[in-house]
Amino acid sequence: MEKLNDLDLDKRLGERIRRLRLAAGMTLDQLSERSGVSRAMISRVERGESSPTAALLDRICAGLGIFLSALFRDEDHGGPLVRRADQPVWADPASGYVRRNVSPAGTGSGVEIVEVEMPAGARVLLDAARSAHRLDQQVWVLAGEMVIMFGGAEHRLSAGDCLQMLLDGPIAYHNPGSVLARYAVVLTTPGRAPLEG
Known part of the structure; x- marks a missing residue:
C-alpha cells in the first residue's frame, strides 16, 4: 500500500x-x-x-x-464512493503495519472496512480501556497468517479464516509468519454518535 x-x-x-x-x-x-x-x-x-x-x-x-x-475518516468529504487512490492510508511507526480505511466517509453507515498489511513477525497491542464502548469486529485474513489474542484466548487464523469478536478490552495482533499478512477488518458501531462538533 x-x-x-x-x-x-x-x-x-x-x-x-x-x-x-x-x-x-x-x-x-x-x-x-x-x-x-x-x-x-x-x-x-x-x-x-x-x-x-x-x-x-x-x-x-x-x-x-x-x-x-x-x-482516519473525513466526514466532511464523503459520499457513497471512494476511489482507492483517495482512501486514507497510515503506517504504524513502531510495527510497520499499514492500515487503509476502505469505506466511504460521511454516509452515516455504522459499518466500516479497513484493510491491513502486517509485516512478518510484527506485533501490535491495543490495550486502552474500553469499558465505555464496545465494538463488533470481524477479521478476515486474505493472505498469510495472524494470531489474535483477546479476552484471554488466542486465535490462529490462516488465509480465508474469519474471526468475529465483540471488542471491549485489550487486543493483540501478531503475524507469526515469514511473509506479509493481509487482512480486512469489518467494524460495526451501532448507534454511532456524530464525531464532529
Whole structure:
C-alpha cells in the first residue's frame, strides 16, 4: 500500500485529535487523565510534532470515547464512493503495519472496512480501556497468517479464516509468519454518535 507523506498525515491526525478534544469540551489535562497519555505527549501529537504509534493513538481515542478508525475518516468529504487512490492510508511507526480505511466517509453507515498489511513477525497491542464502548469486529485474513489474542484466548487464523469478536478490552495482533499478512477488518458501531462538533 502506498501511504501519504508522514509529516502531512501527522499534522492532519494531530489537528483531528485537537478538534475532537475541543468538540468534547476537554482540556489537555482532562484528556491526559482519561487516556493515560501524558499532557506533553498529547500536545506534541496535536501539533504534529510526533509520529504516534497505533498503541498511543488507541489510548488517545479511548480517552476521547471514539475508535481508532474514526481518526482516519473525513466526514466532511464523503459520499457513497471512494476511489482507492483517495482512501486514507497510515503506517504504524513502531510495527510497520499499514492500515487503509476502505469505506466511504460521511454516509452515516455504522459499518466500516479497513484493510491491513502486517509485516512478518510484527506485533501490535491495543490495550486502552474500553469499558465505555464496545465494538463488533470481524477479521478476515486474505493472505498469510495472524494470531489474535483477546479476552484471554488466542486465535490462529490462516488465509480465508474469519474471526468475529465483540471488542471491549485489550487486543493483540501478531503475524507469526515469514511473509506479509493481509487482512480486512469489518467494524460495526451501532448507534454511532456524530464525531464532529
